[in-house]
Amino acid sequence: MAVYLDNSATTPLSDSVKEYLISILDEWGNPSSLHSKGAKPKQIISESRQSVAEFINADEKEIYFVPSGSAGNTLAVKGLVSDNSQENQYEVFYSPTAHKSMLKVCESCRYSIPLKVNADGEIDIVYLEDILTKHNHWKPLVCLEASNSEIGTINDVTAIGNIVHRHDGILVVDSTGYIPSYQVNMKLWRKYIDILTFSGHKLHALKGIGILWKKNGVNLKPLIYGSQQNGIAAGTEPVLNIASLGKALEEYDYSSISSANRDYVYNYIVKNIPNSYLVGAPIESGNRLPHNLFICFKGVEGESLMILLDMNGIQVSTGSACTSGNLTPSTTLSAIGIDEHDIHSCIRMTFSGKETMEELNFVCGILKQSVENLRSFRQKSH
Numbered sequence: 001m002a003v004y005l006d007n008s009a010t011t012p013l014s015d016s017v018k019e020y021l022i023s024i025l026d027e028w029g030n031p032s033s034l035h036s037k038g039a040k041p042k043q044i045i046s047e048s049r050q051s052v053a054e055f056i057n058a059d060e061k062e063i064y065f066v067p068s069g070s071a072g073n074t075l076a077v078k079g080l081v082s083d084n085s086q087e088n089q090y091e092v093f094y095s096p097t098a099h100k101s102m103l104k105v106c107e108s109c110r111y112s113i114p115l116k117v118n119a120d121g122e123i124d125i126v127y128l129e130d131i132l133t134k135h136n137h138w139k140p141l142v143c144l145e146a147s148n149s150e151i152g153t154i155n156d157v158t159a160i161g162n163i164v165h166r167h168d169g170i171l172v173v174d175s176t177g178y179i180p181s182y183q184v185n186m187k188l189w190r191k192y193i194d195i196l197t198f199s200g201h202k203l204h205a206l207k208g209i210g211i212l213w214k215k216n217g218v219n220l221k222p223l224i225y226g227s228q229q230n231g232i233a234a235g236t237e238p239v240l241n242i243a244s245l246g247k248a249l250e251e252y253d254y255s256s257i258s259s260a261n262r263d264y265v266y267n268y269i270v271k272n273i274p275n276s277y278l279v280g281a282p283i284e285s286g287n288r289l290p291h292n293l294f295i296c297f298k299g300v301e302g303e304s305l306m307i308l309l310d311m312n313g314i315q316v317s318t319g320s321a322c323t324s325g326n327l328t329p330s331t332t333l334s335a336i337g338i339d340e341h342d343i344h345s346c347i348r349m350t351f352s353g354k355e356t357m358e359e360l361n362f363v364c365g366i367l368k369q370s371v372e373n374l375r376s377f378r379q380k381s382h
Contacts, residue, residue, distance in 0.1 A: 002313040003359045007291060008149060008177060008350035009317055011204045013244070020247045021206075021240055031237055032228065041239045048246025052211055055249040056179075056196075058186035064212040064233040065242055069176040069199030070101030072212040073143075075233065076172045076195045077105045079220035080141055090170070091135055093128070095144035095155075096335040097121050102174050103331060106143050115144070120281040121153035121336045123160060132167040140169035146178035150332045150348060151280030152292025154178065161192020170194045170218065176202055176210075181289050183254050186213060194218050200245040203252060209241035259283075259290035261351045261360055266293055268364040273371055275299065279338065279346060293349040296342045300374045305347055308370045314363055317348045 004012075013021075024044060029037035031045050045065075053060040066072040081090050094106035096114045106112050113131065116124040123144060132140050142164045147154045157173055164171045172195045175184060179198045186196065195218060200209040212233065214220060226234025266283055269276055275298040281288040297305065302318040309316055333343045355363075 001359065001362050002315075003355060003363055004315045005349040005351060005355075005363065006315045006317050007180075007352050008202070008289075008348065010201045010207070011180075011352075013206070014204050014248065014251065016251060017204060017244055017247045021244055024240070024243060027239065031239060041237075044239055044243050044246075045237055048242045051246040051249045055252065056184045056186050056213065057188075058190075058213055059216070062186070062213050062216060064214060064229050065237060066197075066210045066212050066233050067208055067238075069174065069197050069202075069210040070099070072197030072199075072210045073099070073102040073172075073174055074105050075212060075220065075223055076197060076214075077102070077109065077141070077143055078223055079232070080170060080172075080195075080218075081109050082221040082223075089138040090141040091138040093131065093135075093140055093142045095123060097148050097150075097153075097332040098143065098145045099149050099174055099176065100331075102143055102145065102172075111138070115142075117335055119336055120285075120287070121148050121151050121332060122281070122287065123155050125156070125159055125163060128160065129163050132163065132169065136167070140164060140167050141172065142169055143172045144174070146173050146175040147181075147289050148280070148332060149177040150330060151294045151336075152177070152289035152350075153281045154287050154289065157189070158192045161189075165192070173197070177289065179203070181257050181291060190215050195220075200241070200248065203245070203248050205245035205248040206241045208238060209245045211245075256353050257290055258353045261353055261355045262291055262293050262349075264360050265349065265351075265364060265367075266295075269295060269367070272364070273297065273368055276371075279333070279336075289350075291351040291353060293351070294346060295349075296338070296346045297371050298342060298345055299378060300345050300371055302344055302346050304374055305370055308374065309347075309366060312366045312370070314366055317350075318346060 027040045029041050031038055031041040049060050049063050052063050092106050092109045092112040093115055097117055116127040161171050171193050173193050174197050176199045180202050194215045196213040198211050201207040220232050222232050224234050228234045277296050279294045306316055306318055329343045
């Protein structure tokens with residue numbers, strides 16, 4: 001039996017998306033071309049942009065196609081701080097638990113300050129208010145994640161947005177981990193957020209396509225120069241990648257999102273696997289992504305557990321796919337104060353919601369057996 005529990009790393013293409021892509025493989029023309037060969041690709045892009053706009057309830061003119069969520073984060077931050085006009089001098093404030101693509105680009109800025117998070121990984125809004133009040137020389141640029149990509153904790157972006165805008169600041173939100181679970185309405189969120197990014201392959205589209213939503217009136221300096229997409233995100237558009245996202249969003253079904261499968265496995269762990277604990281917001285808090293389960297199994301090497309589960313047909317991760325395989329401690333787990341030894345004893349399971357009861361019981365049994373085997377081996381080796 002094979003059970004894929006790494007849906008926050010990436011998701012499979014649906015059959016209908018595959019069929020649609022096959023049907024347009026011969027539309028290889030350049031969408032910028034004025035002749036007939038460019039007409040159909042241009043139409044495909046236009047229809048896909050409309051699908052994205054409808055998916056997040058936004059104006060089509062505010063939608064920009066970018067190569068990935070990471071590219072969107074880089075464009076958002078660098079595109080703002082690269083504007084050297086006197087009225088747009090920014091001081092960057094960023095979440096220490098953000099995705100590496102946002103964390104690194106913020107740290108690279110000349111004036112940048114990390115925010116504080118609580119033990120669950122949620123932005124400390126009291127500290128945010130305090131630090132924005134103290135640092136009022138330049139315009140604040142606040143960058144954070146709507147939800148943490150590793151532990152699944154959700155930030156209150158409306159409360160944060162109110163604080164940021166009260167200080168005449170700009171709020172950039174990476175919603176890549178959030179948007180697969182919760183519908184976004186930019187007609188409402190535009191009151192709080194100035195730029196929003198997300199990635200297509202977490203929504204059953206191809207890799208190589210992301211979205212940057214930019215509120216009208218927010219000025220971004222391009223990182224790549226050209227004429228496409230108003231010169232902000234230039235370069236010949238990858239038609240197939242864009243088409244895959246448009247089609248995936250047309251059929252995306254939020255009604256299938258549920259915490260039931262996650263909760264079933266979590267309750268089994270609590271009852272049957274001692275010396276383990278949940279990392280991040282409590283299950284019952286409602287402040288955690290419904291499909292996310294991030295568990296520390298004390299005395300177990302997370303990488304070894306991941307490999308053992310994979311050998312038995314179960315795919316999980318030891319954190320964000322962009323940090324898995326990196327032996328340096330997770331910045332998220334360090335920021336929330338997890339014990340140094342426990343940091344390397346964690347795995348993340350992210351559910352699709354479509355797992356069968358047979359699959360869930362299989363996961364529970366193999367997980368218990370694997371943890372027991374690794375603990376037994378460790379005791380014998382000592």
